[in-house]
Amino acid sequence: MDLRTKDVEALGRRIAAHQDAALERLARPRAADRLQAIYRKEAALSLRASAAPSSRRVGLALAAACVAAAFALVFVFALSRPGDPLTYRVEGSPGAVGRWVAADASRVGLDFSDGSRVDLAPGTRARVTEVGPLGAGVLLERGSLRVRVVHRGDTRWVVAGGPFEVHVIGTEFDVTWDTEAEELAVSMIAGRVRVLGPCVEPSGRAVAAPESIRLTCAAPRAAAPPAADPRASPSARAPALLPSASAAAPASPASPPARAAAPLAEAHSAGWRAHLAAGKLGDALADVELVGVDTVLGRAGGAELVDLGSAARLARKPDLAARFYEAARQRFAGSDAAAAAAYHLGRMAFDGRGAWAEAERWFAVYLAERPRGALAPEALGRSLECARNLRLHARARELAARYLAAYPNGAHAGLAAALAGGAD
Structure with missing residues (x-):
C-alpha cells in the first residue's frame, strides 16, 4: 500500500497524542x-x-x-x-488559604514550603489569599509584616495592603499598612520590589534596598478647629455659647450646672473632630460616645461618618460601625463616602460573620458606584471569593474574567485564573 508522506505524519501525530494521554493517566x-x-x-x-x-x-x-x-x-x-501549590504552616500548624491570622501579644510566623517566611508583628492581622506553585498572595489588613521570599527565576508573590500591591520576586522587606492614616510603608532590607496602586504611576514604583517609602491615596483632611476649653471664661468661648438677650432672665438655682455642661459637651464635640484629623480614631470614638451617637450621626460629614465607622469596627463594635456606615449612605448618597461605606459594610459581613451573600452584595454596590475606585481591586477580589465560597460557578467565572482583564497581576489573579478555567 502506497502511503504518502503527509499520511505518515498524520499517523505519527495521532500516535504521539495517544502516548501523551497515556502518560497523563500514569502515576x-x-x-x-x-x-x-x-x-x-x-x-x-x-x-x-x-x-x-x-x-x-x-x-x-x-x-x-x-x-x-x-x-x-x-x-x-x-x-x-507545573508543580504543586505551596503550602504553609502557622507556628507549626497547617495553614489554610483564606483564614485570618492575628498576632496579639507576640510575633506569629508563617513558614512556606518553598522556604519563604512571613512574620506578623504584634497587633497585625493578615491572611493568605491564594497559593500557587510559583508563590502566594498575602493580604495585610492592618499592622506590619516582615517578608522574606526565596528567590527563584519565576517566583511570583504579591503582598496587598489597602489599595496597594507589593510584587515580589525574591527579597526581604518590612511592609506596614496603617488603616487609620490609609498609608502603606515599605522598608527594603534586601532585593527589590515593585509597588502598584491607583495613585502610583501605571508602571508601578520600584523600591530597592536600602530604600524606604510611604504611600497614601487618601486626600489630606482639613484641620479641625481647636477644642474649646471648658475652664475658659464666658468671653473666651465661642459666640454661639453666649446667652442671647432674650435669655437674660435671672437664672434658676439649677442653671449654673446646666451652663457648665453645655461648654463641656461642645468641647467633646470639637474634640472628636480634632482627634479624627489627627488620625486618633479611638479617642474620636470615645468623644462621640460622650457627646451622643445620635447627635453625631445627624451632624458629621460623610468622610467623618466613614472614619467613625472604621473606629467602631476596629474597636470591635460592629453594630455601632454599621450605624455610622449606613448614615453615610443615607445622608450622602452618591458620594465617595457612601461608596466607601458600602465597601466597609461588605468587609464586616465578609470578615466578621462569613456572610458571603451579604458581603458580595455590598461589594457589588461599591463596584457599581466606583468601578475605578481605590478599593475596586479588593472589592472585586473579595466578590470573587464570595462567589467561590457560595459555589456560584457561573458568577465566579464572570467575576474571574473581569478581575483578570482589569488586574492581571493583582493579589487575586491566581484565584481568578483557576476559577476562570472552571476550577471549584
Whole structure:
C-alpha cells in the first residue's frame, strides 16, 4: 500500500497524542526513581548487548539508545509540568488559604514550603489569599509584616495592603499598612520590589534596598478647629455659647450646672473632630460616645461618618460601625463616602460573620458606584471569593474574567485564573 508522506505524519501525530494521554493517566514516581530506572534499563541492555553475537550488538545498542531517549523524554515532560501549590504552616500548624491570622501579644510566623517566611508583628492581622506553585498572595489588613521570599527565576508573590500591591520576586522587606492614616510603608532590607496602586504611576514604583517609602491615596483632611476649653471664661468661648438677650432672665438655682455642661459637651464635640484629623480614631470614638451617637450621626460629614465607622469596627463594635456606615449612605448618597461605606459594610459581613451573600452584595454596590475606585481591586477580589465560597460557578467565572482583564497581576489573579478555567 502506497502511503504518502503527509499520511505518515498524520499517523505519527495521532500516535504521539495517544502516548501523551497515556502518560497523563500514569502515576508518576519521584524524579530520583525515574532517573534510577533509566540508568538500570541502560545498564541491563548494555550487558545483554556485550554478551550477544557481533551481528546483534549494533541493533541492541541502537535499541538501548532509543529506550533511554524515550525515558528521558518522559522525564523531561514530567519535570516541565507545573508543580504543586505551596503550602504553609502557622507556628507549626497547617495553614489554610483564606483564614485570618492575628498576632496579639507576640510575633506569629508563617513558614512556606518553598522556604519563604512571613512574620506578623504584634497587633497585625493578615491572611493568605491564594497559593500557587510559583508563590502566594498575602493580604495585610492592618499592622506590619516582615517578608522574606526565596528567590527563584519565576517566583511570583504579591503582598496587598489597602489599595496597594507589593510584587515580589525574591527579597526581604518590612511592609506596614496603617488603616487609620490609609498609608502603606515599605522598608527594603534586601532585593527589590515593585509597588502598584491607583495613585502610583501605571508602571508601578520600584523600591530597592536600602530604600524606604510611604504611600497614601487618601486626600489630606482639613484641620479641625481647636477644642474649646471648658475652664475658659464666658468671653473666651465661642459666640454661639453666649446667652442671647432674650435669655437674660435671672437664672434658676439649677442653671449654673446646666451652663457648665453645655461648654463641656461642645468641647467633646470639637474634640472628636480634632482627634479624627489627627488620625486618633479611638479617642474620636470615645468623644462621640460622650457627646451622643445620635447627635453625631445627624451632624458629621460623610468622610467623618466613614472614619467613625472604621473606629467602631476596629474597636470591635460592629453594630455601632454599621450605624455610622449606613448614615453615610443615607445622608450622602452618591458620594465617595457612601461608596466607601458600602465597601466597609461588605468587609464586616465578609470578615466578621462569613456572610458571603451579604458581603458580595455590598461589594457589588461599591463596584457599581466606583468601578475605578481605590478599593475596586479588593472589592472585586473579595466578590470573587464570595462567589467561590457560595459555589456560584457561573458568577465566579464572570467575576474571574473581569478581575483578570482589569488586574492581571493583582493579589487575586491566581484565584481568578483557576476559577476562570472552571476550577471549584
